[in-house]
Each structure stands twice: as C-alpha cells, then as structure tokens.
Amino acid sequence: MSKKIIFILLVWSTHCFAQNKVQQDSTMLKKLYDTSLLNGKSYTWLDYLSNQIGGRLSGSVNAQKAVEWAEKELNTLGLDKVWLQSVMVPKWTRGVTEFAYIETEPGRTTNVPICALGGSVPTPIGGIKASVVEVKGIEDLRKLGSDQITGKIVFFNRPMQADLIETFKAYGGCVDQRYSGAAEAANFGAVGVIVRSMNLRLDDYPHTGAMSYGNLPDADKIPAAAISTNGADLLSSMLTLNPDIKFHINMNCRTWKDVESFNVIGEITGSELPNEYMVVGGHLDSWDLGDGAHDDGAGVVQSMEVLRLFKEIGYAPKRSLRVVLFMNEENGLRGGKKYAAVAKSKGENHVFALESDSGGFTPRGFSFDCDDANFEQVKSWTTLFEPYLIHYFAKGGSGADIGPLKKEGIVLAGLRPDSQRYFDYHHAKNDTFDAINKRELELGAATMASLVYLFDRYGVK
Numbered sequence: 372m373s374k375k376i377i378f379i380l381l382v383w384s385t386h387c388f389a390q391n392k393v394q395q396d397s398t399m400l401k402k403l404y405d406t407s408l409l410n411g412k413s414y415t416w417l418d419y420l421s422n423q424i425g426g427r428l429s430g431s432v433n434a435q436k437a438v439e440w441a442e443k444e445l446n447t448l449g450l451d452k453v454w455l456q457s458v459m460v461p462k463w464t465r466g467v468t469e470f471a472y473i474e475t476e477p478g479r480t481t482n483v484p485i486c487a488l489g490g491s492v493p494t495p496i497g498g499i500k501a502s503v504v505e506v507k508g509i510e511d512l513r514k515l516g517s518d519q520i521t522g523k524i525v526f527f528n529r530p531m532q533a534d535l536i537e538t539f540k541a542y543g544g545c546v547d548q549r550y551s552g553a554a555e556a557a558n559f560g561a562v563g564v565i566v567r568s569m570n571l572r573l574d575d576y577p578h579t580g581a582m583s584y585g586n587l588p589d590a591d592k593i594p595a596a597a598i599s600t601n602g603a604d605l606l607s608s609m610l611t612l613n614p615d616i617k618f619h620i621n622m623n624c625r626t627w628k629d630v631e632s633f634n635v636i637g638e639i640t641g642s643e644l645p646n647e648y649m650v651v652g653g654h655l656d657s658w659d660l661g662d663g664a665h666d667d668g669a670g671v672v673q674s675m676e677v678l679r680l681f682k683e684i685g686y687a688p689k690r691s692l693r694v695v696l697f698m699n700e701e702n703g704l705r706g707g708k709k710y711a712a713v714a715k716s717k718g719e720n721h722v723f724a725l726e727s728d729s730g731g732f733t734p735r736g737f738s739f740d741c742d743d744a745n746f747e748q749v750k751s752w753t754t755l756f757e758p759y760l761i762h763y764f765a766k767g768g769s770g771a772d773i774g775p776l777k778k779e780g781i782v783l784a785g786l787r788p789d790s791q792r793y794f795d796y797h798h799a800k801n802d803t804f805d806a807i808n809k810r811e812l813e814l815g816a817a818t819m820a821s822l823v824y825l826f827d828r829y830g831v832k
Contacts, residue, residue: 373738396828400821402684404759407817412679412794413740414809416444416672417731421804422664427661428489429699430462430630437655438633441671441696445637448679452640453771455633455712458700458709462630463490466623466660473609481753483602483727485565486577486660489701489702490584494563498621499524501562504603504719505610506606508548509555521560524650526610527653528567528603531794538790539729542569542797546580552593554585563594563620567603569794574800575599579658581702594622595607610777621637632698634706640747641691648714649692650724651677651823652699661802665793668804669731671696676816677823688827690722697772700728704803709735711775722831724768725784725819732788732810733820736763740783742832752825761818763787782831787817 374736405609407413420437427434438455445453469487472480488492506512512525527548530539531831549566556564568578577597584592597605635655641647649682653670657663674694697706714721725737736756739746749764756762769783777783788811796802 372576373706377746378685379396383392384470393755396825399686399824400755402825403543403820404814404817406680406683407676407813407820409812410683411676411813411816413672413676413816414807417664417668417805417812418805420668420671421664425662426659427657427663428463428656429632429656429661429702430627434632434656434698437635438635441655443634444675445694448637449682450637450678452638454636455637456709456713457631458630458698458705459629460705461628461703462510463702464625466493466625466629468536468824470498470621470734471598472619473540473606474619475609475613476773482603483607484577484599485596485602485620487622488497488566488597488616489579489658490582490626491553491624492592493623493625494594494620498619499563500617500619503606503610503616503618508545509551511558512555517559520556524560524565524620525552525561526606528563528607530567530804531571533571538571538794541571542761542794545569547824548578549597551585553582553593554587557584557591557593559585561593565596565598565618565620568597568600568799569797570600570799571603572795573600576662576801577602579660580798580799582793582826594620596620596622598773616736626732634698634710635696636808637678637694638679639681639692640686641689642687643689645691646720647690648689648719648721648771649823649827650695650721651692651819652697653727654698654699655696656698658701658798658802660798661796662804665796665809666732666798667728667793667804668699669726669807669815671728672733673812673816673819677769677820679761680816680820682831690827691825692823695708700772707772708775714776719782721776723782724769724773724776725786725822726773727786727815727819728770728772729786729788730793731794731807731812731815732759732790734786734788734815736787736821738765738767738769740769745782748829748832755825756821759818760815780831784822786815787803788815795813
C-alpha cells in the first residue's frame with residue numbers, strides 16, 4: 372500500500388472519529404434539553420422555594436428553612452454525598468415598612484416609595500427631616516464639599532446608562548453611589564442619603580442592595596435608603612422648582628451579631644477522576660422585599676437540576692461534580708469565601724466552576740474567566756449550541772460566589788441569560804415567582820448541564 376493511500380486513510384479515519392464525537396455530543400445535548408423541557412423539576416422547585424419559603428436574607432428564619440429544604444431535596448436525587456458547610460453570616464433586619472415624604476411647605480407633603488439599603492443604620496425615633504442636595508455621583512459630592520452638604524440629605528440621582536446594551540455594565544456604572552454613597556456623604560456632614568434605584572424602568576419599586584460604611588465609627592453612620600425611579604424623577608423635578616423643599620425619612624432597621632448558617636453541597640463522585648472537582652452553583656440567600664425568584668432562586672434550582680439531569684439520563688461524570696448552594700452572596704459573600712477556603716485547606720483540585728446568578732430569563736450563552744487555550748476549546752463547541760440559539764461566548768466575568776476559587780488552570784464561567792429585564796426585578800418587591808417563565812428557566816438549566824458535560828468529557832486545557 373502506497374504512502375499516499377495510507378495518508379488518505381489516516382485523514383479519513385481521523386475525520387470519521389471527529390464526526391462521531393460531534394454526533395455523540397449533539398445527541399447528549401439534545402437528551403439534556405429534552406429531559407429538562409419535558410421532565411424537568413426546576414420550575415416546581417422554584418415554586419416551593421419562592422412561594423412556600425419566600426425571601427431568604429442571610430441570618431433569617433427563611434434562610435434556615437431554605438437550607439433545610441435544599442438539603443432534603445438533594446437527598447432525594449441519589450447523590451453520593453450531601454452535606455452542610457457551616458458559615459457565619461451577618462444578620463440585618465429591615466423592621467417595619469419604611470416611610471418617606473417630600474415637604475414643599477409645612478403641612479403639604481407627597482409620599483414617595485423608599486426602602487432601606489441592606490446594612491443601613493436606622494433613623495432616630497420619629498425619623499429625620501432635612502433639606503436635600505442632589506448630585507449625580509460621588510465626584511459631584513466631593514466637588515460640593517462640607518459647606519453645601521452639612522446637615523442635609525444627599526440625593527444620589529445618577530441613572531443606569533440606558534444606551535448600554537449590556538445592562539450589567541450600566542449597573543456597574545452607577546452602583547458605587549449605592550454601596551459607598553453613605554460613607555462618602557457622612558464625611559461631609561450629611562445626615563442621610565437617598566439613592567436612585569438601580570433600575571432601567573420607570574416604576575414605583577425601590578430596589579435595595581448592599582451598602583458599606585467603610586471604616587466609619589458607629590457614631591458617624593447615617594441612614595441610607597433607595598428611592599424608586601418614579602420617586603427619584605419626582606424629587607428631582609420638585610428640587611428644580613423649589614430648592615428649599617424638605618425630605619423626611621423614617622426607618623427602624625437593625626444590625627445584629629453574626630449567626631451560623633450553611634452552604635448546601637451535593638456531590639456525584641467522579642467515575643474516572645474523582646480528585647478533579649467541577650462546581651455548579653447559585654446563591655441560596657436573597658433580599659427580603661420579594662421572594663428572590665430571579666435573584667437567585669433561579670440559579671439555585673438550575674444548578675440542582677444539572678445534577679438531577681445527569682442522574683435522570685444515566686450519565687456518570689468522569690470528574691467529581693458538586694452543586695454548591697452558597698449562603699450570603701447578597702451582603703457579605705461569606706459562603707463563597709468559606710467554600711474556597713475549605714477547598715484550599717483540603718488541597719482539593721477544582722478545575723471548573725459555573726455559576727447562575729443573572730436571572731431565569733432566556734439563556735444566551737456564557738462568559739468565561741479562563742486562559743486563551745480553554746476559551747478556544749469553548750468556541751469549538753459553538754455549533755453544538757447553535758440549535759438552541761445559544762450564541763454568546765465571551766471572555767469576562769463569571770460569578771461572585773465562584774470568584775474566590777480562582778487560580779491558575781481553573782475555568783470559571785457564568786450563565787448569561789438575556790438581561791434586558793433583569794434590573795426591573797433585581798432586589799425589589801416584584802422579584803417574585805410570577806415573573807418567572809417556566810420554559811426560559813428550563814432552557815437555562817439544560818444549557819448549564821450541556822457546558823458541564825462538555826468540560827467533563829474533554830477536560831481543561
């Protein structure tokens with residue numbers, strides 16, 4: 372047989388082998404999508420988590436109920452291990468509903484929707500009332516200085532940038548005023564802060580979220596609240612007409628001592644490489660205003676569903692696969708940090724981690740924190756995802772809870788659903804189960820399972 376014929380046969384054999392692998396992968400992905408859409412549990416799980424338990428702020432009774440529920444459900448899946456990982460978390464309570472109004476003159480007031488930011492101190496009994504100074508951000512605040520701020524309530528009114536298609540970039544462009552605004556304003560003598568809600572839509576829902584006082588002593592901390600976007604526009608317009616109006620805030624939130632809570636972990640032990648760990652997860656805690664269906668109940672049940680789908684179709688991963696339901700992402704990231712610290716102390720070799728924490732909307736693809744070689748491997752799988760309209764693969768962020776796992780050689784990934792409506796619900800009272808679309812949620816779970824399967828089969832470069 373001539374060398375030319377041998378070469379042709381080798382090329383043909385290699386091509387056939389590659390085509391066979393593609394066909395096997397295509398068949399596996401279809402099986403995962405079919406099972407999630409026809410026989411999924413993510414929607415039923417989320418119904419219970421949202422409607423029977425509800426909002427799950429770290430340290431709350433509902434957070435503990437969610438831990439117990441998740442452990443129980445994982446134990447029904449026939450996993451090799453299920454356990455709770457203790458973690459100390461902050462405990463902050465909102466108290467009775469906050470109250471605020473704009474006063475144009477004594478006796479003439481207009482109520483506006485506000486909510487305390489997570490971690491805020493309360494107002495004095497009876498509330499505070501003061502003149503208002505409006506700024507577009509922290510830099511504007513610094514330009515004004517103490518002479519124009521002392522004794523006033525600072526109104527941070529920088530909206531999310533509406534012309535940014537990537538809404539998370541719009542969020543990142545103005546969230547500093549929510550997180551650090553109170554600490555900055557207190558340094559200039561302000562008595563309180565009001566922050567425009569991180570929301571691209573005009574509505575009457577104030578959106579809470581984490582804030583920090585930095586190194587301020589307790590005596591210098593000032594109350595901080597979010598105001599709805601409609602309320603912010605009203606306040607801004609009224610200030611234009613009458614700069615001397617007053618604003619009244621009444622809040623009785625409180626910070627308590629740290630309490631014990633738990634990450635909930637389930638594992639399928641790897642059939643070939645049990646000492647290589649892959650993680651899929653979301654955060655079990657949520658803010659207290661709604662029931663946390665999108666943030667992050669969706670990520671929790673989608674992550675649970677990945678392991679259930681593998682068990683359902685009889686796929687035994689080569690590497691050990693863990694679902695980790697992290698506690699305290701919203702106001703401390705204690706769960707993510709604790710999981711990474713324990714993994715490091717045990718010398719566990721984590722090679723891949725995937726997080727879902729961007730809502731339960733239609734999946735579009737993934738973002739990756741990885742090297743070029745692994746990203747090229749991901750792009751080679753594009754044709755496998757195209758039948759499911761998954762086209763977005765980009766290098767960038769992954770997820771807050773899996774971030775502490777970052778090290779050389781690991782691939783971190785984040786599910787990226789369509790985000791145009793996400794901030795309509797994020798951290799607000801309307802983040803409830805009725806805002807979830809069953810099919811979109813199930814598509815997200817199958818998309819996650821597909822990526823986990825491919826990294827399990829082909830490994831990390």
